[in-house]
Amino acid sequence: MMQLEESLEGAVALQTEAAEEVEAAVAERERGEPSVSIELLLEAIDKERASLDLLEAGLDTFHRVLDQRRRAIEQQQNLLTQLSECFKERR
DSSP, X not given: OHHHHHHHHHXXXXXXXXXXXXXXXXXXXXXXXXXXXXXXXXXXXHHHHHHHHHHHHHHHHHHHHHHHHHHHHHHHHHHHHHHHHHHHHHO
């Protein structure tokens, strides 16, 4: 679960940085520095993509954890069923 939390935290951090770069690009454009705005927007796009990659990795981890828990529950249920049948046979 730590990997999931780290992925989500990293994604949020990158999203925040991207938003800050977009704000900076707007400010630079208003000052008449379009080349700086372009660089900032390109960096923001890269960070947005990296953020999405981290979110996707986090989701993959989450799906694996869910599948593991489902299998564990099924094993517990099977064991409980077997134990229940043993008790019925002993009566």
